[in-house]
Amino acid sequence: MTVVEPEVMPVRPRHTELWARRAAPTPSTAVREIFAAAARPGIISLAGGNPDVGSLPLDALGKSAAAIIAGQGSRALQYGAGQGTEELRSQICTVMSLEGITDADPDDVSVTIGSQSALDTVTKILCDPGDTVLTDDATYMGALGTFSVYEVDVQPVLTDSDGLVPEALQERIHTLRGLGRHVKFLYTIPNFNNPTGVTLSLERRQQVVDICRDANILVVEDNPYGLLRYRGEALPAMRAANPLDVIYLSSFSKIFSPGLRLGWALVPPHLKQRFLIVGESSTLCPPAFNQMLASAYLRDYDWQGQLDISRADYRLRSDAALSALSETMPDGVTWTRPEGGFFTWLTLPGSVDTRALITTAVDAGVVFFPGAAFSPGTAPSNQLRLAFSALSPGLITEGIHRLAPVLGRL
Amino acid sequence: MTVVEPEVMPVRPRHTELWARRAAPTPSTAVREIFAAAARPGIISLAGGNPDVGSLPLDALGKSAAAIIAGQGSRALQYGAGQGTEELRSQICTVMSLEGITDADPDDVSVTIGSQSALDTVTKILCDPGDTVLTDDATYMGALGTFSVYEVDVQPVLTDSDGLVPEALQERIHTLRGLGRHVKFLYTIPNFNNPTGVTLSLERRQQVVDICRDANILVVEDNPYGLLRYRGEALPAMRAANPLDVIYLSSFSKIFSPGLRLGWALVPPHLKQRFLIVGESSTLCPPAFNQMLASAYLRDYDWQGQLDISRADYRLRSDAALSALSETMPDGVTWTRPEGGFFTWLTLPGSVDTRALITTAVDAGVVFFPGAAFSPGTAPSNQLRLAFSALSPGLITEGIHRLAPVLGRL
Numbered sequence: 001m002t003v004v005e006p007e008v009m010p011v012r013p014r015h016t017e018l019w020a021r022r023a024a025p026t027p028s029t030a031v032r033e034i035f036a037a038a039a040r041p042g043i044i045s046l047a048g049g050n051p052d053v054g055s056l057p058l059d060a061l062g063k064s065a066a067a068i069i070a071g072q073g074s075r076a077l078q079y080g081a082g083q084g085t086e087e088l089r090s091q092i093c094t095v096m097s098l099e100g101i102t103d104a105d106p107d108d109v110s111v112t113i114g115s116q117s118a119l120d121t122v123t124k125i126l127c128d129p130g131d132t133v134l135t136d137d138a139t140y141m142g143a144l145g146t147f148s149v150y151e152v153d154v155q156p157v158l159t160d161s162d163g164l165v166p167e168a169l170q171e172r173i174h175t176l177r178g179l180g181r182h183v184k185f186l187y188t189i190p191n192f193n194n195p196t197g198v199t200l201s202l203e204r205r206q207q208v209v210d211i212c213r214d215a216n217i218l219v220v221e222d223n224p225y226g227l228l229r230y231r232g233e234a235l236p237a238m239r240a241a242n243p244l245d246v247i248y249l250s251s252f253s254k255i256f257s258p259g260l261r262l263g264w265a266l267v268p269p270h271l272k273q274r275f276l277i278v279g280e281s282s283t284l285c286p287p288a289f290n291q292m293l294a295s296a297y298l299r300d301y302d303w304q305g306q307l308d309i310s311r312a313d314y315r316l317r318s319d320a321a322l323s324a325l326s327e328t329m330p331d332g333v334t335w336t337r338p339e340g341g342f343f344t345w346l347t348l349p350g351s352v353d354t355r356a357l358i359t360t361a362v363d364a365g366v367v368f369f370p371g372a373a374f375s376p377g378t379a380p381s382n383q384l385r386l387a388f389s390a391l392s393p394g395l396i397t398e399g400i401h402r403l404a405p406v407l408g409r410l
Numbered sequence: 411m412t413v414v415e416p417e418v419m420p421v422r423p424r425h426t427e428l429w430a431r432r433a434a435p436t437p438s439t440a441v442r443e444i445f446a447a448a449a450r451p452g453i454i455s456l457a458g459g460n461p462d463v464g465s466l467p468l469d470a471l472g473k474s475a476a477a478i479i480a481g482q483g484s485r486a487l488q489y490g491a492g493q494g495t496e497e498l499r500s501q502i503c504t505v506m507s508l509e510g511i512t513d514a515d516p517d518d519v520s521v522t523i524g525s526q527s528a529l530d531t532v533t534k535i536l537c538d539p540g541d542t543v544l545t546d547d548a549t550y551m552g553a554l555g556t557f558s559v560y561e562v563d564v565q566p567v568l569t570d571s572d573g574l575v576p577e578a579l580q581e582r583i584h585t586l587r588g589l590g591r592h593v594k595f596l597y598t599i600p601n602f603n604n605p606t607g608v609t610l611s612l613e614r615r616q617q618v619v620d621i622c623r624d625a626n627i628l629v630v631e632d633n634p635y636g637l638l639r640y641r642g643e644a645l646p647a648m649r650a651a652n653p654l655d656v657i658y659l660s661s662f663s664k665i666f667s668p669g670l671r672l673g674w675a676l677v678p679p680h681l682k683q684r685f686l687i688v689g690e691s692s693t694l695c696p697p698a699f700n701q702m703l704a705s706a707y708l709r710d711y712d713w714q715g716q717l718d719i720s721r722a723d724y725r726l727r728s729d730a731a732l733s734a735l736s737e738t739m740p741d742g743v744t745w746t747r748p749e750g751g752f753f754t755w756l757t758l759p760g761s762v763d764t765r766a767l768i769t770t771a772v773d774a775g776v777v778f779f780p781g782a783a784f785s786p787g788t789a790p791s792n793q794l795r796l797a798f799s800a801l802s803p804g805l806i807t808e809g810i811h812r813l814a815p816v817l818g819r820l
Contacts, residue, residue, distance in 0.1 A: 014654065014680050015628060018594055023535035027687040050489055058483035062476035069472035077463040077667035113523050113671075116694040124559065125433035145691040149534065184428055218425060244424065257487035259698040261523075270424045277437040281555040282692060284526040287700060288669040 021129070022149050030355070031141065034369060037362045044399035046368045049194060049342045050390040051254045055309055057301065064296040068289065080288035082280040084111025084264070088291045091298040092264050096250070099226050100236030103243060104266050110276055111286045115224060115251040115263035116142055119187075121279040122220055122247055122265070123150045126184045132176055134186040136164055138345075138374030138383070140194045140222070143187055147376070153181065154376035161336070163200030164188060166207040173215045185218040185247075190238055191226040192341025195374045195385035199339055205238050213245045224251040224263075227307055229340035230315035244268050247275075252294055254342075255307060260290040314342070320393035321386060321400065328404035335386075342389035345371075352410055353380030360409070366402040431539070432561050440765070441551065444779060447772045454809035456778045459604060459752045460800040461664045465719055467711065474706040478699065490698035492690040494521025494674070498701045501708040502674050506660070509636050510646030513653060514676050520686055521696045525634060525661040525673035526552055529597075531689040532630055532657055532675070533560045536594045542586055544596040546574055548755075548784035548793070550604045550632070553597055557786070563591065564786035571746070573610030574598060576617040583625045595628040595657075600648055601636040602751025605784045605795035609749055615648050623655045634661040634673075637717055639750035640725035654678050657685075662704055664752075665717060670700040724752070730803035731796060731810060738814035745796075752799035755781075762820055763790030770819070776812040 038045035068076050083089070089106035096104050112118040119142075127133065129151035135143070137156030147154050155176065158168035169186070176183050186208070190200035200208070212219050221238045239248040251263035267275045297303055321344055325335050332349035348354065354370040361367055371381030386403075388396045448455035478486050493499070499516035506514050522528040529552075537543065539561035545553070547566030557564050565586065568578035579596070586593050596618070600610035610618070622629050631648045649658040661673035677685045707713055731754055735745050742759035758764065764780035771777055781791030796813075798806045 014678075015626070017626070018536055018628060019684070020534065020536050020538045020541070022538075023684045023688055027684055048489075053487040054484045056483065056487065058487075059480045061483070062479035065479055066472035066476035069475055070469045073466065073468035073471070074464045075669075077466065077669040079458075079460055079663075079668045113527075113693045117523075117692055120692045124430065126428055126430050128430045128432075131430070142691070142694060145687075149688055149691045216425070216427070218428060253489075257699075258489045259485075259487040261693070261695070261697040268424075274429070274433045274437055277555075278433055278559055281552070281559045282527055282530045283523045283671070284552060285671070287671040287697060289667075290697060290700065 022151050031373060034358065034367060037358070038367045040362075042365055043362065044366045044391065044395055044402065046366060046386045046388065046391070046396070046399050046403070048390060049387040051258060052310065052313060052390060053257055053259070055313065056257070056306065060301070061293070061297065064300065065293055068292045068296065072292065076289040076292050078288060080285050080291070082285045083276055084109070084286050085288070085291045085295065087295045091295060095298070096237070096248070096266065099223065100240035101248065101266070102240070108267055108269055108272055110265050110267065110272070110279060111291060112263045112265060112279065113261045113283050113286060114253055114258070115222060115249040116146070117279070117283060118249045118263050118265040119143055119220070119222065120146050121275055121282065122185070122249070123147060123152065125274050125278050126218070127152050128182070130182070132181045132183045134169065134172065134183065134217075136188050136193055136196070138195055138371060139187065140189060141373045143222070144374070144376055156375055159196070159198065161198060163190060163193070163198055163204055164208055166204055166211060169208060170211050173211070173217065183215070183217050185220050186212050187220045187222065189222045191223055191235070192228065192338050192343070194225070194341070195343050195369065196345040197336045197338030197341060197343045198345070199235070202235050205235065206241065209238050209242045209245055213242070219246045220249065221246050222249045224254045225341035226250070227255050228311060228314055230311045230318065231339040239266065244270070247271065255310070256294065256297060256303070260294060262286065262290055262294055314340070314389060316393050317388040317391065317396055318344070320396040321388040324397045324400035328401055330404065330408040333407060342387050344386050344388070346384050346386065348382040348384070348407060348410065350382065350410070351380070352382050354382060354384040355380070357406055361403060361406045364402045364406050366399045368403065432559050441783060444768065444777060447768070448777045450772075452775055453772065454776045454801065454805055454812065456776060456796040456798065456801070456806070456809050456813070458800060459797040461668060462720065462723060462799060463667055463669070465723065466667070466716065470711070471703070471707065474710065475703055478702045478706065482702065486699040486702050488698060490695050490701070492695045493686055494519070494696050495698070495701045495705065497705045501705060505708070506647070506658070506676065509633065510650035511658065511676070512650070518677055518679055518682055520675050520677065520682070520689060521701060522673045522675060522689065523671045523693050523696060524663055524668070525632060525659040526556070527689070527693060528659045528673050528675040529553055529630070529632070530556050531685055531692065532595070532659070533557060533562065535684050535688050536628070537562050538592070540592070542591045542593045544579065544582065544593065544627075546598050546603055546606070548605050548781060549597065550599060551783045553632070554784070554786055566785055569606070569608065571608060573600060573603070573608055573614055574618055576614055576621055579618060580621050583621070583627065593625070593627050595630045596622050597630045597632065599632045601633055601645070602638070602748050602753070604635070604751070605753050605779065606755040607746040607748030607751060607753045608755070609645070612645050615645065616651065619648050619652045619655055623652070629656045630659065631656050632659045634664045635751035636660070637665050638721060638724055640721045640728065641749040649676065654680070657681065665720070666704065666707060666713070670704060672696065672700055672704055724750070724799060726803050727798040727801065727806055728754070730806045731798040734807045734810035738811055740814065740818040743817060752797050754796050754798070756794050756796065758792045758794075758817060758820065760792065760820070761790070762792050764792060764794040765790065767816055771813060771816045774812045774816050776809045778813065
């Protein structure tokens with residue numbers, strides 16, 4: 001008798017009956033695979049929306065970090081308040097004043113681990129399993145990940161070149177209410193949306209808030225890119241005139257450094273205590289040292305001058321992307337023209353699923369994010385996101401030249 | 411007719427029907443009030459378990475931070491992998507080898523925002539509302555906060571001076587199963603427990619894991635203090651001989667710096683993918699810069715020599731606390747004698763609730779944490795925690811001399 005050795009199973013399933021319902025589905029590895037492809041040598045990645053941190057004054061920032069640890073190490077390296085330092089929360093109010101939010105109280109600001117943990121806490125305090133969240137169509141994939149973990153029903157609302165369509169929002173709320181759904185909040189990125197690059201028009205901003213207020217639905221405004229406008233006129237945040245109806249999220253990741261993991265939430269007074277206590281149960285407190293370094297940056301550096309440099313750089317990158325698209329794209333492909341931020345959004349003709357193009361694109365030396373990543377569920381999408389924030393104009397141009405024949409072959 | 415103006419309500423309740431069930435209860439402010447009292451001038455705080463970071467080589471660490479930003483800023487200030495850097499995960503395996511864990515694969519390690527976010531993720535992937543978690547009696551209040559948010563039923567198991575009592579654990583599991591409860595894991599701090607200072611004996615360690623394995627319950631071993639033993643012999647982690655049944659959590663907060671917010675989880679291979687993906691949905695990734703600074707500390711410094719200094723310091727502080735307790739405590743008060751870590755745990759005679767002593771203690775110039783904070787629910791406790799980690803021996807002695815008459819008055 002021949003003994004056949006069983007195949008080696010590197011990970012034997014065990015404890016499968018211990019998963020919480022929220023963790024039971026097999027997690028998708030699609031995003032991971034795209035990032036892995038993006039890291040291969042020779043590949044031009046138009047996938048990840050990394051900011052350009054190379055133009056920061058690194059030598060000087062290093063000296064600031066050294067001075068903080070040497071001079072105030074016993075504070076910088078110690079536990080701090082769960083809400084964040086008073087100095088940084090005050091400075092955050094100054095940053096927000098540039099977005100038209102002039103009445104923010106530092107007491108209503110919580111510093112978080114990027115805006116990701118702020119959104120995690122917002123969802124945690126507001127959503128029971130099965131509750132509904134409305135979003136732009138399409139929306140940030142990290143938000144979809146958070147909503148999925150909280151078993152939220154995500155409903156994208158019709159969005160055009162002026163952003164979310166108010167009439168569609170109103171109708172959707174009406175329909176969902178008719179079905180007995182518990183709609184908790186609208187999650188929206190009004191400036192240079194991730195992934196579409198689209199900006200919500202001035203007129204619609206207040207209409208959207210009014211519709212939500214009338215329906216007793218909160219607005220969660222996520223605005224990491226607002227200060228990175230390089231075309232057109234700045235628009236006030238939705239929070240500006242609506243202090244009681246909008247939870248405002250933002251981040252230092254795009255205007256300073258994502259490696260410090262500092263974001264924040266400006267929370268209406270009647271909601272802030274639970275936000276704070278539930279947030280502390282996830283992360284205890286934000287890193288003191290990082291907050292002190294961010295405070296030094298906002299206090300001792302010409303950070304607004306640095307923003308001017310960033311805007312000019314991103315504008316050049318956006319121009320390179322738009323020119324290369326005009327030059328190379330086959331008939332029938334359309335794209336958005338962002339007024340700021342990191343992304344343009346391509347729509348292909350017909351019923352192609354852009355996920356199916358990834359392998360060919362990688363073979364051609366370029367990678368992007370397929371549109372399906374920015375909607376709930378697994379439906380195919382004929383759209384895709386190009387991020388131009390992390391590359392030189394030359395590489396962006398080359399990347400798009402590599403991409404064009406992949407799309408042209410369809 | 412006289413018009414009576416209504417009283418000004420600073421925070422009008424709104425949106426109350428939007429709370430998730432987990433956030434609906436009015437949050438307790440008791441812990442906050444104790445920390446506020448502890449911050450008053452002249453108060454000796456035996457409340458907070460802060461590590462002593464003052465003896466770290468601050469000037470040198472400042473220079474390391476400067477070199478990282480100046481030389482590798484475009485990596486340090488950028489997004490990084492959700493799991494953490496490869497270098498730090500390898501070094502964490504070396505740290506864990508000092509606790510008897512010699513087979514850890516860096517691939518199974520995830521770097522987290524302190525061990526708090528690791529515990530948050532563990533609870534998130536394993537616990538549905540109503541599921542049961544077993545704990546030491548008493549246990550870390552931050553863990554209770556996390557469990558509460560996930561609507562977990564927390565069941566403390568009888569614990570004596572050798573830690574968790576295996577027979578009581580077995581019986582409790584049997585009883586709970588009989589009641590149809592879903593017991594998901596045992597959360598235990600085997601070394602110098604927070605709050606009791608008690609250590610789980612060598613013999614019981616394997617017994618506890620065996621009981622849980624037989625019952626198909628995971629063990630979540632939280633070991634932030636293990637390397638801070640200053641009396642007796644080191645015991646191997648429960649994870650050491652049990653790679654598939656124990657999720658191991660630890661942190662740089664007590665052995666280096668809590669201000670960097672770096673902890674980790676060593677997760678069995680069959681559980682790690684969900685841990686990672688769900689963790690990313692909360693915080694995206696741990697801060698790259700902080701990880702690089704921790705790696706420099708573990709690579710370029712005599713960090714084990716620094717641990718020797720810390721242990722000697724904490725031993726002196728523990729000795730000061732134990733001596734002062736012997737000198738001053740009234741008859742009938744007993745306390746634990748920790749072999750390491752930050753805490754001793756006092757038991758008062760009779761049915762007093764130590765929460766009721768806080769005001770008198772603060773008037774006497776000292777503050778502690780009442781025992782009720784370390785158990786689920788709101789039942790009174792005749793116990794209290796004294797933390798001696800953050801004060802000089804002289805202040806510890808003075809603090810306990812202030813406390814004694816408060817307890818003696820009973």
